[in-house]
Amino acid sequence: MTYVVTKPCIGTKDRSCVEVCPVDCFYDIKKKKYNSSYGLETEEEDGADAVGLLVIHPDECINCGACETECPVEAIYEDSAVPSDMEEFVKINEDETVSLGDEQLDELRCTAK
Ligand code: SF4
Ligand code: SF4
Structure with a gap:
């Protein structure tokens, strides 16, 4: 089991979740494909102006659940409870993190400090 971030984070990204996560397991993925696929256009291909999620x-993730109630747009769910129209985000969370090396993870990790 894990928690996952879903579509409403795109264009919001206020990081309320980061403030309460005890293990710093949120990563900032700035890719245009996550904007344009969901109706939010940006100038750049990736990085910089790309919003992503x-x-x-x-x-x-240690499944503490602390982040779920902090998100102002209800973007965070347990993987088993993701609404059917956003199930693809379970794979997106996994694909964008598990294949990365330590150096890349360090670059993208969100911390409250
Ligand atoms: S609190 Fe919700 S909208 Fe804000 S960054 Fe976290 S997942 Fe995204
Ligand atoms: S469930 Fe807990 S450990 Fe997992 S991302 Fe949310 S705050 Fe972090």
Whole structure:
């Protein structure tokens, strides 16, 4: 089990979740494909102006649930409870984190400090 971030984070990204996560397992993925696929256009291909979303590393999340209630747009769910129209985000959270090396994870990790 893990928690996952879903579509409403795109265009919001206020990081309320980051403030309460005890293990710093949120990562900032700035990719245009996550904007344009969901109706939010940006100038750049990736990085810089691309908004993207935060994702949760499934192997690092300790399933405490603290982030779920903090999100102002209800973007965070347990993987088993993601609404059917956003199930693809379970794979997006996993794909954008588990294949990364330590150096890349360090670059993208969100911390409250
Ligand atoms: S609190 Fe919700 S909208 Fe804000 S960054 Fe976290 S997942 Fe995204
Ligand atoms: S459930 Fe807990 S450990 Fe997992 S991302 Fe949310 S705050 Fe972090």
